[in-house]
Every structure is written in structure tokens, then in C-alpha cells.
Amino acid sequence: MGTVKRTEETDDRPPASLEETIADGGTIAGDEASADTPFGTVSSGTMSRRDRYEMLVNEWVVAPFKILWSDWRARVGSLIILAYVLMGTVGVRVVDPPRVGEGDRLVSPFEDLSHPLGTDNMGNDIFAQIVHATPPMLEMIVAGAVFTTVMAVVVGTLSGYKGGRTDQLLMTFNDILMTIPGLPLVIVIAVILEPRSPWLVGVIITVNAWAGLARAIRSQVLTLREESYVEASRLMGISTPQIVMKDIMPGLMPYILVNFVNSARSVIFASVGLYFLGILPFTELNWGVMMNLSYETGGALYTWETAHWLLAPMITIVILSFGLILFSQGTDRVFNPRVRARHTSAADPEEGDDDMSGEVATHIRG
Amino acid sequence: MSKTDDTQTPTTAGTRTGTGTDRTSIRVDDPIMEIRNASVTFDMERGESRVLDDVSLDIERDEILGIVGESGSGKSMFASALLDAVVNPGILSGEVTYRPRGDAEVDVLGLSPEELRELRWEEISMVFQGAQSSFNPTITIRAHFEETIEAHNYNMEQAMAHARELLSDLYMDPDRVLDSYPHELSGGMQQRTLIALSLVLEPNVLVMDEPTAALDLLMQRSILSLLEDLQEKYDLSIVFITHDLPLVAGLADRLAVMYAFEFVEVGPAGDLIGNPTHPYTRSLLKAVPNLDTPLAEMRPIDGMAPDPVDVPQGCSYHPRCPLADETCRAEDPAYHSVSPDHQSACFHWEDSAEAIPLSTGGDERGGGDGEMRAFAGNQSDEPVVSLENVDVHFDQVADGGLLSVFQEPDTVHAVDDISLDVYENDVVTLVGESGCGKTTLGKAVIGAQRPTDGTVAYRGQDIWEAKDSRRGADIPYEHIRRSLQMIHQDPGSSLNPNRKVQASLEAPLKRWEPDMDPDDRQERILSLLEYVGMSPPGDYAQRYPHQLSGGEKQRVALIRALLMNPDVILADEAVSALDVSLRVEVMDLMLELQDLFDTSYVFISHNLSNARYFSGKAGGRIGVMYLGELVEIGPAEQIINDPQHPYTKVLRWSTADLDIEETVEDPPLRGIDIPDPVDPPSGCRFHTRCPEAREACTREQPTLGGHGDGTEHETACFREYDESHEYWDSEPVVEDDADATADDESGSWGHANE
Ligand code: SF4
Numbered sequence A: 001m002g003t004v005k006r007t008e009e010t011d012d013r014p015p016a017s018l019e020e021t022i023a024d025g026g027t028i029a030g031d032e033a034s035a036d037t038p039f040g041t042v043s044s045g046t047m048s049r050r051d052r053y054e055m056l057v058n059e060w061v062v063a064p065f066k067i068l069w070s071d072w073r074a075r076v077g078s079l080i081i082l083a084y085v086l087m088g089t090v091g092v093r094v095v096d097p098p099r100v101g102e103g104d105r106l107v108s109p110f111e112d113l114s115h116p117l118g119t120d121n122m123g124n125d126i127f128a129q130i131v132h133a134t135p136p137m138l139e140m141i142v143a144g145a146v147f148t149t150v151m152a153v154v155v156g157t158l159s160g161y162k163g164g165r166t167d168q169l170l171m172t173f174n175d176i177l178m179t180i181p182g183l184p185l186v187i188v189i190a191v192i193l194e195p196r197s198p199w200l201v202g203v204i205i206t207v208n209a210w211a212g213l214a215r216a217i218r219s220q221v222l223t224l225r226e227e228s229y230v231e232a233s234r235l236m237g238i239s240t241p242q243i244v245m246k247d248i249m250p251g252l253m254p255y256i257l258v259n260f261v262n263s264a265r266s267v268i269f270a271s272v273g274l275y276f277l278g279i280l281p282f283t284e285l286n287w288g289v290m291m292n293l294s295y296e297t298g299g300a301l302y303t304w305e306t307a308h309w310l311l312a313p314m315i316t317i318v319i320l321s322f323g324l325i326l327f328s329q330g331t332d333r334v335f336n337p338r339v340r341a342r343h344t345s346a347a348d349p350e351e352g353d354d355d356m357s358g359e360v361a362t363h364i365r366g
Numbered sequence B: 001m002s003k004t005d006d007t008q009t010p011t012t013a014g015t016r017t018g019t020g021t022d023r024t025s026i027r028v029d030d031p032i033m034e035i036r037n038a039s040v041t042f043d044m045e046r047g048e049s050r051v052l053d054d055v056s057l058d059i060e061r062d063e064i065l066g067i068v069g070e071s072g073s074g075k076s077m078f079a080s081a082l083l084d085a086v087v088n089p090g091i092l093s094g095e096v097t098y099r100p101r102g103d104a105e106v107d108v109l110g111l112s113p114e115e116l117r118e119l120r121w122e123e124i125s126m127v128f129q130g131a132q133s134s135f136n137p138t139i140t141i142r143a144h145f146e147e148t149i150e151a152h153n154y155n156m157e158q159a160m161a162h163a164r165e166l167l168s169d170l171y172m173d174p175d176r177v178l179d180s181y182p183h184e185l186s187g188g189m190q191q192r193t194l195i196a197l198s199l200v201l202e203p204n205v206l207v208m209d210e211p212t213a214a215l216d217l218l219m220q221r222s223i224l225s226l227l228e229d230l231q232e233k234y235d236l237s238i239v240f241i242t243h244d245l246p247l248v249a250g251l252a253d254r255l256a257v258m259y260a261f262e263f264v265e266v267g268p269a270g271d272l273i274g275n276p277t278h279p280y281t282r283s284l285l286k287a288v289p290n291l292d293t294p295l296a297e298m299r300p301i302d303g304m305a306p307d308p309v310d311v312p313q314g315c316s317y318h319p320r321c322p323l324a325d326e327t328c329r330a331e332d333p334a335y336h337s338v339s340p341d342h343q344s345a346c347f348h349w350e351d352s353a354e355a356i357p358l359s360t361g362g363d364e365r366g367g368g369d370g371e372m373r374a375f376a377g378n379q380s381d382e383p384v385v386s387l388e389n390v391d392v393h394f395d396q397v398a399d400g401g402l403l404s405v406f407q408e409p410d411t412v413h414a415v416d417d418i419s420l421d422v423y424e425n426d427v428v429t430l431v432g433e434s435g436c437g438k439t440t441l442g443k444a445v446i447g448a449q450r451p452t453d454g455t456v457a458y459r460g461q462d463i464w465e466a467k468d469s470r471r472g473a474d475i476p477y478e479h480i481r482r483s484l485q486m487i488h489q490d491p492g493s494s495l496n497p498n499r500k501v502q503a504s505l506e507a508p509l510k511r512w513e514p515d516m517d518p519d520d521r522q523e524r525i526l527s528l529l530e531y532v533g534m535s536p537p538g539d540y541a542q543r544y545p546h547q548l549s550g551g552e553k554q555r556v557a558l559i560r561a562l563l564m565n566p567d568v569i570l571a572d573e574a575v576s577a578l579d580v581s582l583r584v585e586v587m588d589l590m591l592e593l594q595d596l597f598d599t600s601y602v603f604i605s606h607n608l609s610n611a612r613y614f615s616g617k618a619g620g621r622i623g624v625m626y627l628g629e630l631v632e633i634g635p636a637e638q639i640i641n642d643p644q645h646p647y648t649k650v651l652r653w654s655t656a657d658l659d660i661e662e663t664v665e666d667p668p669l670r671g672i673d674i675p676d677p678v679d680p681p682s683g684c685r686f687h688t689r690c691p692e693a694r695e696a697c698t699r700e701q702p703t704l705g706g707h708g709d710g711t712e713h714e715t716a717c718f719r720e721y722d723e724s725h726e727y728w729d730s731e732p733v734v735e736d737d738a739d740a741t742a743d744d745e746s747g748s749w750g751h752a753n754e
């Protein structure tokens, strides 16, 4: 599938568009190359635009998806994440928002079908609360994870690739951020700003969490930029942004992705923690808030009666976090060229075990 | 001794089947080790991979046995098999018998792990390539010795005394070495220390697997000459495994050639080099770049070495063998005795000499001039790139801690005051030991390294001026950038592992010919791939670098550089990482493409044979570098056959040739380790090691000068100056031996000649 559709197949179709007709004529050869060298070769036919898009889609969408799917961890992880996303989008429409006095007070879970997870001390349905807390939670997670990753990647690569003064300045700033203890800083900011939008909360929670990651990325960039292929690209006059995008980033992607997921997890825990401690203002429903209430007003830590009120949001969080971990472990493989090769080139199914033969080859070489 | 019949006549090829596959015939009188029917297999998804195929071989007491094979021929597996050290999940079968003096016999494969551990250091020890990784960086060398001695319950005092003796046998100062940490020693010293460590428990057999592969030629050769002394002094049997046939040819008593996981020819070194009978050995001799074979006769071996899962039926060499016939395809040849102790696994060994003629021997040096011109292009009068008095200095910042701000950084003089012109269609090869600045100079030539001082001009336009003042330049920097390209040393990192071949090759085209139609782009890449022998190109274009072999990666890197249509390509050790038999092929390809695309090469090599082949074939020059200076430059054959500078002579010495008469002798050199480039010696930088050095050399620096014979051959040595120079009147530099050993890095060769 990944192999190029050769021109013969398309040749017998009439050219579909003007562009193709021009291409068919075989035009622009290299200015200095003459036609009798392999340099001067021009195409004798054309690959239709559709074929090319198909190839791109195959390479960038289908193949990564297949790789993900072939790994059980990624499969389970993405299913879990998908479930939460559905809960946050479709779920909120299907499940009615919780209302006070909707049911009896403190109904235990699995007793009453209309309140599958039971109710709290005001008769609010706990399942509905969890479902309706999902959208702000997801927004917060996305905001925090994206913010951390983008900041870290931008600062890390810029500083590592540019070096010199830029590096010094950025890293000094970075180091200062790293040395400020995170939690007090977040508390101070939260108290001053009293953020209400989940997007903003996400950013505040990770306000200095990216600094460590930025440093790690910088040191990886420092190694990568010394690779021969990066130097070759530089010598070919390829622009710095292009080099960073094409030569540096792909090498970092597994690392970045794993850290993206990790920071998503830390956003969950931090936010829940902060809501639980009551530092962030209670505005909307939130798993952390639920836990806080169950503890403060329900005494969930002491009586079995209200335990489900505490446990339900807790388990929700644990499952999501678990899904994220599985997902991040599986995504590692998406960027591994050895795995990719197996999934994109249908041409040689034998490549399937080249990991193994590579291993043996090293044995032989000793 | 031999069981095989050497009486069969060559005319009845069809009938000589009686010997079957009896390969147990390689016997010696007094073996210290016997290997019988040893096989190593790995189970793989694709099938059983046989990486050592039923080999039988004896190792004679007190001999040096050279085992030669390309990577992937199973030679390292053989070494592991000797010590029952095959890594999991490999399965070793067969018999390995060790016979210490007397009648005792040890069945190596039947030993318990504990017995095996004892055997491994005390009786048979092993030195692998890459000494660096064998040492524990956190403890001193002394601790390494002590640990080993203690683990085997030897008498510490005696053993340490022995260790000191070994270290000084290897021309190192025992006190200094023992107190150092591994990283404080140079690569050559680490390797020598490792040899001493492996010998400290006085084993009888020493197995060395590519022990010198990571080192400079000069160091390799020096270690080899030491090995010979050690072997005699301590009555060792040495198994020396290498891919480098010329290297081991002068050292070994017997040679065994491996191909496709078995031995194809075994015999005394002299016979095997002088009268090789197996077609593979003969082709290998032709394929290995060396200083003796006329250039026109060097030829790569066609085809590929077989895959361990799928070794061809019959003679495993038949797909590549010019002599192959039906018998070869159907049957596995047994050993045929060329002489009682020279065996060759080939049906047609008697005909091979005729079919694959070889001319070794010194008298034909430099022959074949006529054909050599094949690739010589027309060199222009005007240089493409011209360097004038270029200096490149690096500041070596200590550990980069806060305090380093206050330290005066050490300056490394990587390139010192070099002027060099590169013409169109030119080939300039820079040779020298590692750390001599050849790569830095090369990068300065292609504008990848900004000189500290001096100018680098591209067709008269100063490159760095063009870069700094983008507009004012006569030739825009963009154009210069495009014209000067590079191929890197390590095939492993020369291509982006995350991009397919196609994407890597598209990058330069997209950058420089953005209007090009994608189909044309594709077609051009495919046709180039096909041109360099990677077919089907459509399949190769869709591969990732890890799916290519080293040679294929280098080809892709070469195409990528050529797609820029450059004027000069810097090839930094571009073939050094490849197998010997592939080197000629890749170099030929490079030269062929030079002809086609009118490029010049600046070729960097630590290997004089490669330099000779590459520069010689194109009628180019060789420049010899030492500690940042160009000490001699001239036409390739002149540098090889008539070296003037004492250092070039040393390099010439260090390049093993196939002349087995010439045993490994002491080098024409006073010290084997290079001085620190941070603080190079005064005067002529070579005076600390030069055998011809005189008082004047320590004070004054010689400059490059011609011989007045009208050629381009120039040498920077006072011995080229006329008689009036003070050199001729000054005293030779004599060193006090005791002193020299104490403060010189590693001791001196001064007393080696006693
Ligand atoms: S047996 Fe036949 S194929 Fe094998 S090396 Fe000899 S001639 Fe060549």
C-alpha cells in the first residue's frame, strides 16, 4: 500500500486536469543538469493528485492508527480515553444535570436503577455529577497538557538548537522557574486570580511545570543537532525551521508524547488536589470538588455510608489516569521507524522480523 | 594428516564427489585446541539462522592463527564458540577440546559455569574490540588488575609484578598506567592495557576479536609488533580475528579465511597469500585496498554475502564465483589439499589461479598507470576552493561548570596555517592519525567550519565574507552553500532514521528546485537509486534507513550530496566503516559519479591504502597531516612510493601490505603516542617522535617546499632544505631513556631496538 503507484497505471487514463497535462510533458529539469545523466531524468507519466493524497493519508493517518491498534496497551488506553471524551460530549446531553433532592439522600450505589452510583447528602445523583464534571475536567487537562508541552518544546528546541546567547537567556529564565516551588506558586496565583475558566485553571496549574521538561528537551536537541544528518541538512542550505521540524522533532516525538500524557495526568491530580484543599474556587461541578464535599460535609473518610460519594470520583480519576498511562506506552511505537516500516510497506512483508535479524547480525559481529 | 584426496584430476569434475562433505581435515601435529563440527544456530521467525556452520579447526600450540572474514561471516561467532560464550538464544553444538600441556584434555562445552569462568581467564583469555567499554570508568586500572587477580585467587604480589612487567613490555609506564582511570588513557593505551589485563593470569591461549579495529593504523601496527614479542616471550597461542587481511598477513603463522559461516581456506600465511586457491580468497585479495596491487587490478567482489537463514545450496560461494559449475551448485565441496597443511574447500582450486589472476609482489608497485587514467578528469587552472593560511582553533572549555568562566580555556590548534587549493575535478585525500585536524580542515574547505584566521575562497569569493554580508558578495552565499557538500563518516547517522529514503532525497530538491514537478522529482530519485545499484528503486525509496546496509546508506548519502550538483564534496572517512571488500566498490562508484557530474572530492582517510586507491585512480593528490599541519602533499603515487617526510614514511610503514616476507618490525618512530594538541611541541611538531630529528628541529619550524623538480610534491622537513641549513650541522636529538619513559605519554621506542 505504501509503495508508489507507478506511472503505468495512470498512463492509460486521459489526463484529468491541466496541471497533469503539463506534468505529463515532463518539464522542469534541474537548471544545470543535462538530460543524459540521471540528474536530468524527467517523469514520463504522472501520479494523480488523488493517489498522492491517498499516500499521504495512508502514511500519516492509517499507518499510525494501525500501529496503535496493534498494541493492546494503546488499544485499551485509547478506548478509555474515548469513553471519557464521549462522556464529556454526548454524555452531558443524555444524562440530566444533577438536581438537589432528585432522589433520596445518600442512596447507596447499585440499589436504585435511576441512581446507579447513588446520591449525595442533598439527593444529587452522583453519576450525573461525574458526567457533568467531565467537560470542564477535560478542558483543564487539555489546556494544561498543551500549555506545558508547547512551552517546553518551544523553549527547549529554541535554546538547544540556537545555542549561544539565546540559550543562556532562556535557560537562566528556565532555571529560575524550576527553582520556584510549584505548589505555593500555584496557590498564590490561584488566590490572586481566582480563576473560573477551566482553560485558565489548566494553565495556572502548569505554570512552571514545563521548565523541567524544557531542560530535558534542550539536552536532547543538543545531542540531535550534532548528528551527521542534521549537519548534512544544514550544509544543504535547508532553513532552520525546516531542520527543526523534519530532522529534530521526529526524534523527540516519542519523548514529547509521553510527556504530554504525563502532564495531562499531573494536571488531573493537581487540580483535584487543589479543589480538594479548597484552594481553587468552586464554580462548576468537579471531581475534586465532589471529593472535597464528600469529605467535608459527608465525612466520607469516617463512615461507610458516604464512602461511595468519595470513591466514585476517585475511581473515575484512577481509570482515566490508567488509560492515559497505557496510551502513552503504546504511542511510543508510532514513532519508531522499525515499527512504522512494518506497517507502511506492504511491499516486503519479510521485514516483519528485521528486529530479530538485526539482533542476530550484531551477535555475529560480536 | 589429510584425509581428503588430492589426487583427483581437474578434468573429471563430474566424478569427484566421493569426498562428500568431509571437512574434518584441518589437523595439526600438536593442537592446543581442537574444534570439531561446531555449529551455532539461532531460531528466528524466518527460519533457522546458522551463523556458524559445522566448522572444524585445530589451533596449534604457540602459533598465531589469523582468522579473516567480512562482517557477518561468522568469525566472531567462532571466537565465542571457542570459549562457550555464545549469547542466548544461540545454540552451540559440536566439540571444543582444550589440551593444556601433557595429555590432559578439557571438554570446554561440558564445563560447569564455575569451571568455565576459571578456564576463561586462566587458560584462555579474550580481548574484544572497543576497549573503552570493557573498563569500569569509576575505578582505576590498578583496581581492574586487582579485581581480576583476586577473583581467581592468585597470589596478588606475584601477579601484580607480572602485570607491571606486561605493561612495560607493552611500552607503557606501569606506575602511571596503574594509577590512572580508564578515561585518562588514550585509545591505544587502553587497548594495550586490556591486553596486559587479559594476560595477567598467564593464559596459554589469547583470542583477540578485532582488537585494533577502533584504532589508528599506526597504533594497530605498533600493537601488532608488540603482540609478536609477547607471543614469543610468554609462549602464547594467539587467535587473531579480523576483517583486515593485510593487517594480519605479516603477523600470523597460519591463516584461515571464513566465508558464509565456514572456513573456505586454511593454510600457512605465506602459502595462503602467495598461492591462494579458493576463489573467494583470491577475490578478497584483489578487493582489499593495499599499497602493492596495481590500482587497475583492484576489483570489488560482485554480489552479496549470504543471509544466515538462507545459505545457498552446494558451495556457498557459488552465486558469486566465476568458476561455479553444476557440481558447485549441487554439492558442498570438501577440503582439497593444496599442500599437506594448506586446505581449500573448492572443487576447482587448481583452476582458480588462471581464472582469477593475481599479481602481488613489490616489483609491480605503481604499475598499471595506463588504465589508471580512466577516471582522471580535466582539472582546471583556477581553483574552485582556495584556502590561504587558514587557522582553526577550538577553545576547550573544561567541564563547563560555573568556575570554568574564570578559567583560561585551553586552545586546541586543530588546523594551523594551511594553504590548499582544490581544483575542478580534483581529488585531494587528507591522511593522518585521529586528532590531526584532517576533518576540521576538510570542513573548512567546504565552508562548514569558520576559520579562526586566514581566508577560504570559493572561485575567488571569500565564503565567510559572502555569508556575513549577504548582499555585497559577487557570488551569493546561497550558491556557495549549494556547491560545497559533505558525506559523513558513520553510515548509521548520515541519514535521518525517521525519514524514508525518498523523503531524505527529496529534501535537497525541494529546497533548491521548489518548482519541480513531484513526479519528476520522484523519477529522478528513482533513476539515481537505480544508477547506484539499488534496485528495485521503488522499493528502496520507501525504506527507512534501518532497512539498508551500511554500504547502501552511504550510497544514499552520496546521492543526496550529488542532487545538489555540488562542485566539491567532502567525504569524511566515507568508506572506513564499510567492509573491506565493499570499499573498492563504493570508491569506484564515487569516482564514476565524479566523472559524470564534474565534482571534486576532498577525501579524508586515516588509511593510506584507501587514500592511494582513491587519489591514485583519479590522478589526484594526497596530503599528509600531523598535529594540525600539512607536512607533505603531492601526487598519490609519489607520496606512496617515494615518501619524503619522516612522518609519511611512518604512515607508509604502518600500512600493512600483503608482503608476508616483511615481518612486523619496530616502527621508524621514537614514540607511539601523539603529543597533546593543546600544547604542541615547539619547532617541527614531529620532532618528539621523528627518528631524524636534530637540535635545529626543536627550535625552528620547517615550511612546505618543493623539491625543485617541477612537480607538486612538497614536504615540510629540514631534510629537504639544502646543505647550508643549520639542520645538517646540529646534533641529533638523543633522549635519556629513563626520562623519556617517565614523562612521555607512554614511553619510547628508543630501547626497543636493542
Ligand atoms: S566450489 Fe565451485 S563455486 Fe565454490 S568456490 Fe570452488 S569453484 Fe567456486
Ligand code: SF4
Binding pocket: B645, B646, B647, B684, B685, B686, B687, B688, B690, B691, B692, B693, B694, B697, B702, B716, B717, B718, B719
Ligand atoms: S624537520 Fe626535523 S623533526 Fe621535523 S620531520 Fe624533518 S627531520 Fe624530523
